[in-house]
Amino acid sequence: MDKAYQKLIDGNRRFSLEKRFEDPEYFKKLSLGQKPDYLWIGCSDSRVPANEVTSTESGEMFVHRNIANLVVHTDVNLMSVLEYAVTVLGVKHIIVCGHYGCGGVRAAMGNGSYGLVDNWLRNIKDVYQKHVVELEAITDEDKRADRLTELNVIEQVQHLAKTKIVQGAWANGKQLAVHGWVYGLNSGLITELKAVYDDKGDIEPIYRYEFSKQ
Numbered sequence: 001m002d003k004a005y006q007k008l009i010d011g012n013r014r015f016s017l018e019k020r021f022e023d024p025e026y027f028k029k030l031s032l033g034q035k036p037d038y039l040w041i042g043c044s045d046s047r048v049p050a051n052e053v054t055s056t057e058s059g060e061m062f063v064h065r066n067i068a069n070l071v072v073h074t075d076v077n078l079m080s081v082l083e084y085a086v087t088v089l090g091v092k093h094i095i096v097c098g099h100y101g102c103g104g105v106r107a108a109m110g111n112g113s114y115g116l117v118d119n120w121l122r123n124i125k126d127v128y129q130k131h132v133v134e135l136e137a138i139t140d141e142d143k144r145a146d147r148l149t150e151l152n153v154i155e156q157v158q159h160l161a162k163t164k165i166v167q168g169a170w171a172n173g174k175q176l177a178v179h180g181w182v183y184g185l186n187s188g189l190i191t192e193l194k195a196v197y198d199d200k201g202d203i204e205p206i207y208r209y210e211f212s213k214q
């Protein structure tokens with residue numbers, strides 16, 4: 001058997017030792033519970049590790065990752081993560097973080113088929129079609145992919161703002177903001193997109209829920 005996995009076990013031993021060396025109580029404190037302020041929805045891409053690129057520690061961020069950081073309202077996995085993060089953990093910020101050079105976005109721009117993932121990437125094709133005029137005016141393919149990456153993130157931020165979970169938090173007066181970011185693989189830097197939602201008034205009326213006063 002290939003022993004490449006051993007590197008992970010060895011790395012874990014080092015991690016545990018280093019953390020306990022810095023703070024003997026580190027794991028004891030973490031084991032008491034979590035109260036993260038952030039929910040991170042990112043791409044599964046191995047080059048965008050949520051904690052590492054934000055210099056955050058264990059316990060600071062609740063994380064959900066899937067191919068191309070999509071928020072699909074019928075995805076029971078993501079919706080469970082979202083509801084738990086908002087209603088139980090009480091996160092204050094939800095971040096959708098895409099990344100330039102995303103293979104999922106690139107695949108969605110083309111006509112190839114890759115298996116089950118085609119169904120998943122259909123969501124990005126819909127974003128492409130929604131903005132087809134703007135996108136097809138961009139002749140450089142890399143630049144067009146970059147713009148689709150941004151538009152895809154903005155779309156997912158809007159999807160979050162359209163959920164009953166997020167709107168319910170707003171209706172209850174909770175401080176909750178949804179942000180759209182893009183990470184640059186070649187710079188290690190995050191760009192904040194002008195897509196921050198903290199009120200249902202920013203989305204189209206048809207998607208707004210009314211909540212009866214308790």
Ligand code: CO
Pocket residue numbers: 043044045067068099101102103104105
């Ligand atoms: Co990606």
